[in-house]
Amino acid sequence: MKQEILSNEEVAPGIFRMGIAIWKRIQSACPGQFVHIRCSSTFEPLLRRPLSIHEIDSNEVKLLYKVIGSGTKLLSEKKPGEKLDIVGPLGHGFNVEPSPESVMIVAGGIGAAPVLFLAHFLKAARKQVLIGARTGELILYEEEFKKLGFSVEVTTDDGSYGKKGLVSSLFEEFLKRETPAIVYACGPVALLKEVADTCGNCGIPCQVSIENQMACGVGACLGCVIKTKEKDGSTIYRRVCKDGPVFDASIVSWESLI
Amino acid sequence: MKQEILSNEEVAPGIFRMGIAIWKRIQSACPGQFVHIRCSSTFEPLLRRPLSIHEIDSNEVKLLYKVIGSGTKLLSEKKPGEKLDIVGPLGHGFNVEPSPESVMIVAGGIGAAPVLFLAHFLKAARKQVLIGARTGELILYEEEFKKLGFSVEVTTDDGSYGKKGLVSSLFEEFLKRETPAIVYACGPVALLKEVADTCGNCGIPCQVSIENQMACGVGACLGCVIKTKEKDGSTIYRRVCKDGPVFDASIVSWESLI
Amino acid sequence: MGKPDLTVNFAGIKMRNPLMVASGTFGYGEEYEELVDVKKLGAIVLKSVTLKPRQGNPPPRIVETPAGLLNAIGLHNIGVSALIREKLPGLRNLGTPIIVSIGGETVEEFVELIEFLTDAEGISGIELNLSCPNIGKRILAQDPAAAGKLLESIRKKCRLPLIVKLSPQVTDITEIAGTCEEKGADAISLINSFPGMAIDIETRKPVLGNTTGGLTGPAIKPLALKMVWDVCRVVKIPVVGMGGVMRASDAIEFMLAGAKAIAVGTALFSNPDIIEEIVQGIEDYLVQNGFASVSQIVGNLDGS
Amino acid sequence: MGKPDLTVNFAGIKMRNPLMVASGTFGYGEEYEELVDVKKLGAIVLKSVTLKPRQGNPPPRIVETPAGLLNAIGLHNIGVSALIREKLPGLRNLGTPIIVSIGGETVEEFVELIEFLTDAEGISGIELNLSCPNIGKRILAQDPAAAGKLLESIRKKCRLPLIVKLSPQVTDITEIAGTCEEKGADAISLINSFPGMAIDIETRKPVLGNTTGGLTGPAIKPLALKMVWDVCRVVKIPVVGMGGVMRASDAIEFMLAGAKAIAVGTALFSNPDIIEEIVQGIEDYLVQNGFASVSQIVGNLDGS
């Protein structure tokens, strides 16, 4: 499907936000779902690139993406008015619990992408978000979270903004004071593992959004699997694109990912 | 080698002229030689594309090219200020006879590219150029030839400008009236063959610039050969990139090219 | 002139057009349902199944290469029983022929698989994936004698059209193709992926969890095309050609080389619209070149 | 840490670095002189020569494919006598080892070629191109027995390091590589091009004058890498790896897979600066990863 690009701006060094004209199916997307984008009309790169849905409003879908390699580079060069070959929504997103007492979002780096969309859906008496990034410039959408009624705490690796340190440490500290009813986490796998471990230890339900290389994006090729645990202790491979990208943190075999 | 692109304009529908900052070796280029250009930094297309030198002045090399496929398409999208990966001059150009009584250039379509550069080198009492194209818009550089002291005659397939008809017919008619001491021809192979045949019949020396797919462009891979005739009637393969692109029309095995 | 006839009778399988999807790239026929109209397809070849479910290879399982995709899925599948129970019922009424691809490690496994499938409802054909690891060092597709024996054992048991899928990593593909024809195969499927590898120079480890994998996609098209051409000149049974078909012209090249049907695999991943584009492209080509039916271009190659 | 040591002793050939140019892509060593500084090269492998000059295949001889180049040059060459007479004198004093590649149709032809060359001045090694058409249907590189016989006949006559170049189109590349080692080859060169084909759907003719050709370039890199890895695990003699090396990281992948030297071919066509880029890239990699010499990365692959 080809959709018109409405905007494409660098919102922080190396991070772009793209607005794309909305289409029918995307309007019923759940937070945590992704779109699959063909970045080039040539064979370089050959495969589509998955990007989480960052926001959806009445006329556009927004994506927030970091330039990593050839695909995202090509994406960043696209101009408003051009058509984008895009498929979606795909995947299994976050399970939004009807109205828990409190929710917590932990977002590291470009992990902020899907959680802003998620934030719109969360209803709870107390809503907290912890955002971490390498440096202050990369802390995005603090204001948006506040508008949605979230308490926001920020860490940066270099201390240039918010607290200095890792968002995972902030999370641990936080848990000493409060116990959210549910935790949603996005970001690098090392962060996810730490959040998952902490939640596991405290018995807090936790959902994580996991990234992996994808080919088909629809569950057909079995290329994107990760190892997950069954109740009986055995492990099976599940597809990030179809069974995920959001998984219950307790079933993920973290050792296999690090 | 990377050289700066100084200009890149569509001078007729589908035909572009590009100016590139001059470099040392190109300054001693002969007419009929070519440059070899990498149109993409990816592997699509994988090979360089050969383009004849169209003009050289004190600070730039000009190329005149038609958008045919992926390579020339990418070239046409380049902007002034970008760097172009370009190699040359390469190949064996036209032999410019010191000062024959009269010279004749026959150019068909984009064949006009190398002959304007050639025209600068030709010294003769009588200088004639016949230019043919599909339609009037594609007749380029008539004025330039005139300034260089050439008599110019034009044909177009659709009769929209100059005489209606093929430049090869014009050439035949012309020969009924005059006999140039030497003929230089550029253009589609069907044109070259007719000009070569006519010259052969009349015993007029004729040089033609021939196109072929190239890989190395320097004579190493033997990928670009055409069949040519030896004096003893046998045939051998010669490299368009190194032994050509300009050949004495009498040695080309025209049957093998049509 | 009217619309050209695109229908193909492929080894008894009646297809509305010559385009299939390649095994392993279209799952069990349902995964692409929101993106691909399976009614536009000539036939669907399902992901290879084995007797018992298999976990497949450890990730990473895929990596992009120049114009290619290297994969090491490793026959991850739900097993033949689950296929029959859970997947076939939903596929039966599509109106598009279903071809079940099977893999096994021993002759006995293949025999059992055939017994399971030959009476199952809603299957139009069986594809034997001979690129599964064999007892010895080689895969079946690299061992004409072993492949011949396998065919002898299953041919009589199988009432469905039997398509044998071959590996390109052999000295002479026509040898095993000839053996398969002789031993009663109804058709040949060419080609499976080429063995390949990628290394991460930073970690100094193979990129794929399985160390090596199979290369597919446009990179291999010239190789696949040559194999199809080679095989079509020596066997009389029909061939389904695949390997890097990315657009209509690729499909037409394979048909001119002699393939009666073609399949797309990797192309689906970058462009699910490929099915309609190719079918339309073939139709346009037939019209433009004055052919009344698609069968007229099969093997219709000049001067070779 | 000082500059890492890039020198390689490849089967007795002393190279300033592990990078060669592949036979047939660098002509007779002089064509690239204005674009490539041959003093930066580890060694030069010349275009394969035969006993008598050969005209090669009718054009078209080349066609681009996705990330690849299909060629059918067909051993067009000036013959061994002209090589010795006209080309070697100019190459002798470059300070870069010259490896002469030879091809023949019979054992006798190879023997004669070796006799011509083994005493010629200025040659550092001989590469046997076994991908030339053989008497039978197969090329020598597809027939371990015939290749073994050939080596028996020439080994004693050849005082120079003997590198055997193999074709990837075989069921099991390690088989013939093993035979070559056993019969006295000093090194193995992997790989020659893959047989392939392209069809022009408008003319309905093969694009290449020779109908089929050989595929090279980045498209085949994953396949070449796997073959090098396979062979390096079974032979002890050194291997020169090639096939789609387009940048330093590709060269390093081949070395990690076990190649002691690497060669570039097709990459030269799109980028003559590739030589310096790769040599520099290898050096940078060694420095960044704390290796004192290039030999330390040869076969230095984890977890496989």
Ligand SMILES: Cc1cc2nc3c(=O)[nH]c(=O)nc-3n(C[C@H](O)[C@H](O)[C@H](O)COP(=O)(O)OP(=O)(O)OC[C@H]3O[C@@H](n4cnc5c(N)ncnc54)[C@H](O)[C@@H]3O)c2cc1C
């Ligand atoms: C479900 C999902 C949602 C995602 N959402 C976002 C998002 O909203 N914003 C965003 O910036 N990024 C997101 N990503 C990551 C994004 O897909 C990759 O950054 C992108 O595919 C890289 O492509 P490239 O061509 O630029 O880089 P490449 O050249 O392909 O890769 C560069 C490096 O990144 C690694 N890489 C490539 N693709 C992935 C991947 N999918 N996951 C992990 N590593 C990869 C490669 O192995 C390589 O080392 C998401 C990934 C998934 C799976």
Ligand SMILES: Cc1cc2nc3c(=O)[nH]c(=O)nc-3n(C[C@H](O)[C@H](O)[C@H](O)COP(=O)(O)OP(=O)(O)OC[C@H]3O[C@@H](n4cnc5c(N)ncnc54)[C@H](O)[C@@H]3O)c2cc1C
């Ligand atoms: C010595 C030489 C000088 C040239 N000078 C000029 C010039 O000054 N201006 C100009 O416009 N063009 C010139 N050409 C032709 C030009 O090189 C081709 O048009 C160009 O390479 C096409 O590349 P592409 O990627 O755009 O098209 P592709 O996608 O590569 O090809 C499109 C079609 O054109 C054919 N084709 C591709 N390359 C060539 C070629 N080199 N010769 C003949 N057919 C080809 C292909 O077979 C294909 O059918 C010259 C060619 C040569 C050999």
Ligand SMILES: Cc1cc2nc3c(=O)[nH]c(=O)nc-3n(C[C@H](O)[C@H](O)[C@H](O)COP(=O)(O)O)c2cc1C
């Ligand atoms: C991810 C993936 C999984 C595959 N799985 C199978 C399989 O289970 N059985 C099989 O016979 N072929 C399998 N193949 C090979 C394809 O069916 C096909 O032969 C190959 O991909 C070449 O076609 P393509 O280049 O169009 O993809 C697989 C290919 C891919 C890319």
Ligand SMILES: Cc1cc2nc3c(=O)[nH]c(=O)nc-3n(C[C@H](O)[C@H](O)[C@H](O)COP(=O)(O)O)c2cc1C
């Ligand atoms: C145009 C061309 C000509 C070649 N000629 C020869 C040859 O004469 N002898 C030979 O052994 N290999 C020949 N080869 C194969 C190369 O030496 C090399 O094995 C192959 O191209 C793979 O490397 P690459 O992908 O880096 O090009 C030729 C390759 C090309 C592209």
Ligand code: FES
């Ligand atoms: S990407 Fe194909 S199954 Fe997930």
Ligand code: FES
């Ligand atoms: S292009 Fe290589 S010899 Fe002419």
